[in-house]
Amino acid sequence: MGSIWELDFYSRPILDENQKKVWEVLICESPLDVRTKPDSLFRFTKYCPSTEVNSVWLRTAIQEAIATSGESPSRVRFFRRQMNNMITKACQDAGIPVQPSRRILMLHNWLTQRMEQVYPNEPGYQGGTNPSVRLDAPLPQRLPDALEGEKWGFVTLSASDFNDMPEWDISFGEGFPLEMMGISADTPIPGVLVFSSRALPMAAWMSGLELSSLRFDDTQGARLVLETGATESWILSNISNPNIKTEASTFEKARQKANGVHFIGIQSSPESESFAGFWLLQEVILP
Known part of the structure; x- marks a missing residue:
């Protein structure tokens, strides 16, 4: 699998000489395992005048990023649903598969850093929020019958246990460096x-x-909900047992203490030493 890029194209809290919002494209490489060095990952940024905000400008910027990087990514992730049409067309015109996704951990950290340290130093900076368009998320769906687990349980690992994750027998999965999350x-x-x-x-x-x-x-009966894509969610399990509810509450508190970091693993049985799937996850609060 080649590299995966995360992309954001949106207005920033900066006004140009005509008092119009300045737009910007941010492109960065996704970290794919726990040993990735964040500083080694590709980044690209370019401001866009408000008069040129369209898929043609964005496609050209993506092609410039590819030329700078020296390779084309296997796919692009983006999180702003209100920019879906423009970003999708630009990526497709550049010949790159594109997916709405909230798995944009590197991009989220970078955008937060720029909001705090870069944009305030730009001419025309306008303090306060740079509101995004909030769109309602659909209700969680029920998992297809064939994909419901027969058993499941809560587990806890130390962050240091993940140092060997690249050596684990995993068929499908993805990680990221925990140091990037301050863990x-x-x-x-x-x-x-x-x-x-x-x-x-x-x-x-x-x-x-x-x-x-x-x-x-x-909020609507105890349940484990798996968040995917830009808005989709799935009911992994409904919980009625009081003891399991207590464990679920403990899981949620531990997740918050770990800066939102947690994981999900899929195995054929508790005795298995391999994983059909294993993903490190982190909940991010999108702008």
């Missing part, structure tokens, strides 16, 4: 292991969903 080696990382006789098909299906995060939701 120390002794931080407990909570997770969920799902066991299924159809572990490999289940992991293959999940690998195409752009996994974002797993959360405990007790």
